[in-house]
Amino acid sequence: MSSEEVAQQPGSSPGGPVSREEMYAEVWRRPMTKIADHHRVSSSFLARVCTRMNVPRPPRGHWVKLENGIPSPQPPLPEAGPGDLQVWRRGDALGAVPRPVPKAPAPRKIKPEQLRISRSRQHPVVAGAYEVFEQGRVIDQGFLKPGRQRLVDVVVTKPQLEPALKLANQLFLKLEAAGHSVMFAPSDRTYARASFDEHEHPPKKPRHRHPALWSPSKPTVVFVGTVAIGLTLFEMTEELEARYIDGKYIPTSKIPSQQMRRLSSTWNWSTRMDFATGRLCIRAFSPYPWTDWSQSWKEAKQGSLRGQLDEIVQQLTDAAPVIAGLVEEAEEQARIRQQEWKEQMCRLEERQQVRRQNEAREQARADLLSAIKQWDDIKRIQAFFSDAESSLSICPKPRDALLWISSPKRVSLLASWIRYRRCWNGRGLKSAETDAVWV
Numbered sequence: 001m002s003s004e005e006v007a008q009q010p011g012s013s014p015g016g017p018v019s020r021e022e023m024y025a026e027v028w029r030r031p032m033t034k035i036a037d038h039h040r041v042s043s044s045f046l047a048r049v050c051t052r053m054n055v056p057r058p059p060r061g062h063w064v065k066l067e068n069g070i071p072s073p074q075p076p077l078p079e080a081g082p083g084d085l086q087v088w089r090r091g092d093a094l095g096a097v098p099r100p101v102p103k104a105p106a107p108r109k110i111k112p113e114q115l116r117i118s119r120s121r122q123h124p125v126v127a128g129a130y131e132v133f134e135q136g137r138v139i140d141q142g143f144l145k146p147g148r149q150r151l152v153d154v155v156v157t158k159p160q161l162e163p164a165l166k167l168a169n170q171l172f173l174k175l176e177a178a179g180h181s182v183m184f185a186p187s188d189r190t191y192a193r194a195s196f197d198e199h200e201h202p203p204k205k206p207r208h209r210h211p212a213l214w215s216p217s218k219p220t221v222v223f224v225g226t227v228a229i230g231l232t233l234f235e236m237t238e239e240l241e242a243r244y245i246d247g248k249y250i251p252t253s254k255i256p257s258q259q260m261r262r263l264s265s266t267w268n269w270s271t272r273m274d275f276a277t278g279r280l281c282i283r284a285f286s287p288y289p290w291t292d293w294s295q296s297w298k299e300a301k302q303g304s305l306r307g308q309l310d311e312i313v314q315q316l317t318d319a320a321p322v323i324a325g326l327v328e329e330a331e332e333q334a335r336i337r338q339q340e341w342k343e344q345m346c347r348l349e350e351r352q353q354v355r356r357q358n359e360a361r362e363q364a365r366a367d368l369l370s371a372i373k374q375w376d377d378i379k380r381i382q383a384f385f386s387d388a389e390s391s392l393s394i395c396p397k398p399r400d401a402l403l404w405i406s407s408p409k410r411v412s413l414l415a416s417w418i419r420y421r422r423c424w425n426g427r428g429l430k431s432a433e434t435d436a437v438w439v
Helices: 003-007 020-027 032-039 043-053 062-067 129-134 158-177 257-262 304-393 398-405 408-421 431-438
Strands: 181-184 220-224 227-245 248-251 270-285 294-298
Touching: 020 032, 020 043, 032 043, 129 158, 158 181, 158 227, 158 270, 158 304, 220 304, 227 304, 248 270, 270 304, 294 304
Parallel strands: none
Antiparallel strands: 181 220, 220 227, 227 248, 227 270, 270 294
């Protein structure tokens, strides 16, 4: 098929949504420049869209080979991975289009031989994390707080840093061996890291911790199908009785009995403080908004979690359908809240429209009454001067006219008006005419 024949075939409507499947069919049906013109974007931007959607593009010289009858292989459309854009529309920022509801794969039993890993291999999420954590500052209870935030979600003290990273590495490799993907949360939608209480036995009343424990900028997640599950590995703490000795608190169980006897009860008293236990906890959680799901696996003794990794991988696989159901329910509730908000805004707009109409009607009535009052004042003023002119005109002699206006009431009214009339150049008698009346 020639490129001219391919270009004549219809494509998706410009400006409308384009799915991964439609984009894949389109880029292998005609050249990128023609598709870019059809969607009114540049060909380089369309190439970025294909990369973001994980859609393979024809290699250089593909259309020339077809014109000359030379076959050019077309790779199949790969499965959508975590973070791949599902739908693109002209004008949308890449990554801003919401993804469909995540779907979990069919339930399956993972065989132990599938989870065999190489202990010498290092997962990309864990690579380089040890050096960054080791250079971080130490806060209360000895927890490390590195300067970087794009790191694997591990919250431990310095003695437990190496064992924790090894445990996280083994877990991630086993999850990858089971067919899942472990990564930093992508930017295709909102993924939030759930807060946790590091206490082995959390108190009934939550405590405010200062300074706060380190937290990453992006949660570490494993994708089971297209369902994301957050993972946090932290060292647990416990509350113990302690004494303040040489500038720091020491558990009384770790103070030698001879030293305890030498301590003065007057100048040294005991209190209860939190201390790191050296035992680790793996916590899985739902990173989706408005979903509440979490599960923890705690060490009874140091290193005991290594033997539970296969079981943890199976439990995480089984939890994917549960989280997918919670996400679907949460998005339905969000859609209902959005619809209720839109209806509330419509009702508010209708009330405001009615209020504006009533205010406009009242203002128009007030303007009309004001105009009527001004019209009435003008008519009364005109009638006054007309009556005065007619009264003066019927007097046969000037003396009779003087007698007519010599009434005290008429004189006071005219005198007050004359004072203002001399500095006003409006309608009515001119100043010269007014002065002539009083001459």
